[in-house]
Amino acid sequence: MKPERDNRYVKWGLTAFLVIFASILLVVIFTNLPGFFNVMDSLGRILSPLIYGIVFAFLMNPLVRFAEKRLLPLLSKKKKKKPDSARRLSRGLSIVFALIFAILIVYAFFSMLLPQLYDSIKGIVKSAPTYYASIEKWVQNILENNPDIRTYADTALQKAYDYINNWVNTSLLSDMQKILTTLTTSIVAVIKTIANLLIGLVASVYILWSKDSFQSQAKKMVVAIFHPGAADHLMWIGRETNKIFNDFVIGKIIDSAIIGVLCYLGMLILKLPYPALVATIVGVTNVIPFFGPIIGAVPSALLILLVNPLQSFYFIIFVIILQQIDGNVIGPKILGNTVGISGFWVLISITLATSLFGFTGMILGVPVFAVIYLLISDAVSSALRRKQRTTVTADYHDIQSVADLEKQEAEAEAPPEPAGKTP
DSSP states (O other): OHHHHHHHHHHHHHHHHHHHHHHHHHHHHHHSHHHHHHHHHHHHHHTHHHHHHHHHHHHHHHHHHHHHHHHHHHHHHHTTTOHHHHHHHHHHHHHHHHHHHHHHHHHHHHHHHHHHHHHHHHHHHHHHHHHHHHHHHHHHHHHHHOHHHHHHHHHHHHHHHHHHHHHHHHTHHHHHHHHHHHHHHHHHHHHHHHHHHHHHHHHHHHHHHTHHHHHHHHHHHHHHHSOHHHHHHHHHHHHHHHHHHHHHHHHHHHHHHHHHHHHHHHHHHHTOSOHHHHHHHHHHHTTSTTTHHHHHHHHHHHHHHTTOHHHHHHHHHHHHHHHHHIIIIIHHHHHSSSSOOOHHHHHHHHHHHHHHHHHHHHHHHHHHHHHHHHHHHHHHHHHHHHTTOOOOGGGGSSOSSHHHHHHHHHHHHSOOOOOOOOO
């Protein structure tokens, strides 16, 4: 009896400690919210190589599983007496295959893209004088026909000239130092980012090699700390979280790659300018849910507008059609209902995550919010089951009070009246 009593006291003490710690943490966060986000930002920069490694491992894991599923049976037959050796060899070969495949995909992408981008940028630079002459002629026509606007424009130009002249004579040297400092900082940041990416690539290999051990250790801790029902529930939440992220991220990448290719082919057929550059912009921004098509279409349309306004109009119509095909045909086929939340919550999650975490939040806000939605929904359903209430959302549509729900449940549980003749 004594060990059980001591164990109960330990659990109570641990629970009290966690509650007090969480309360203090929440008070610190909400009393100094900017400081908390600064700390999180600093921590994110420190852990960026590990974060890159986790992301690379996450993206390459489907390739590793694909190769391992086919290599392990073959190697197990050849090494029947050494199953552990066969498992390690299949894991190593699968990781090498995933790395080579990923490197080849990236190489093929850039080897095809860079020449097209070079030609596109070269064409823009070559046509720059024409663009400038057209804009200048358009401005001159407006100024000649509107003397008042010309007066305002002359005044604005004179102010701009005075400002530039004053800046050159007074602040140029100090600003040059600031520019050089910013440039140096940017170069150092780029070098650090490349180094972090390389470290992350190495870390991803270690993560992929030891993923089974990490998973087993996590399950071991869960089973050791929680009772069987809670442990099973936590492992189910872990599986669902992995499924949401895996299906969403991998599916969105495949979907965006298809949209990029279709955009490139469509622009070639319609003979629109800069097909590779525009298709890359549209494909990459399509990774962003909801706002991605708009973000990609606006700069692309402006770029084509410099060449031919009518072609820019054709491009806008083409992108609208392409995004409708993606939203109604391609996207549902690839993604399905992977996140399990409505369009309203998708919009809310992207807005909040973007304001808090920038571009990263814009991309990962939806699956993260889907996991939070899953946890809240699961907690609500568990509470309803403990009260022996229905968990079907539609059953709560017409009720005005809990008594209505009880009456509704009683009617549903009542046995049907026997069929027979009415008196």
